Amino acid sequence: GAGVSQSPSNKVTEKGKDVELRCDPISGHTALYWYRQSLGQGLEFLIYFQGNSAPDKSGLPSDRFSAERTGGSVSTLTIQRTQQEDSAVYLCASSPHAAGYNEQFFGPGTRLTVL
Amino acid sequence: KNQVEQSPQSLIILEGKNCTLQCNYTVSPFSNLRWYKQDTGRGPVSLTIMTFSENTKSNGRYTATLDADTKQSSLHITASQLSDSASYICVVSAYSGGGADGLTFGKGTHLIIQP
DSSP states (O other): OOOOEEEOSEEEEOTTOOEEEEEEOOTTOOEEEEEEEOTTOOEEEEEEEETTSOOBOTTOOSTTEEEEEGGGSOEEEEEOSOOGGGOEEEEEEEESSSTTTSOOEEOOOEEEEEO | OOEEEEEOSEEEEETTOOEEEEEEEEOSSEEEEEEEEEOTTSOOEEEEEEETTOOEEEETTEEEEEETTTTEEEEEEOSOOGGGOEEEEEEEEETTOOGGGGEEEOOOEEEEEEO
């Protein structure tokens, strides 16, 4: 079956512009995660959705970052007034339930470059 | 604070040779430990998962070990192939959940296999 998909695969934007990144999780997966991976760094947790519960936003680095998940499926990560330090690969993952023992299935990522 | 430390940061070996990657963690209460492989430009893919009671798990040429007493894990790759060139990420899960659903990621070991 289809895995996790993300779009766009690459995004180049100018400093100060807003961007939207999209994640289509595996059908039926209730848990969805967004991570940021900067060059040479590990995965940095951003936000976590689990079913109908309030999302865990504890990893969002600033109020310029927000995310929503509509209908318990597709998720959009929005970065407002982008800065050069936002340049990174943004990875989305989904899991059948809360990750715990369940494997996270990752998408290919969106590479964001802020000029 | 929960932490996962991986070593070495990077490693270069010749094709056909074996290698061992290390992961030390201070995650409590420990639930499980997973090793992921991340090819360049792709999302991470799970290789193995081990719970507290398991001390070894194999997946083809990959063998992971876990010492829950010393809080150390290793990933051994036998008879390396060019396709093993990737980053290997250690992820530890805590029972109590919390931010990022209780997951703590290491920064990964970047492995290069040379012909």
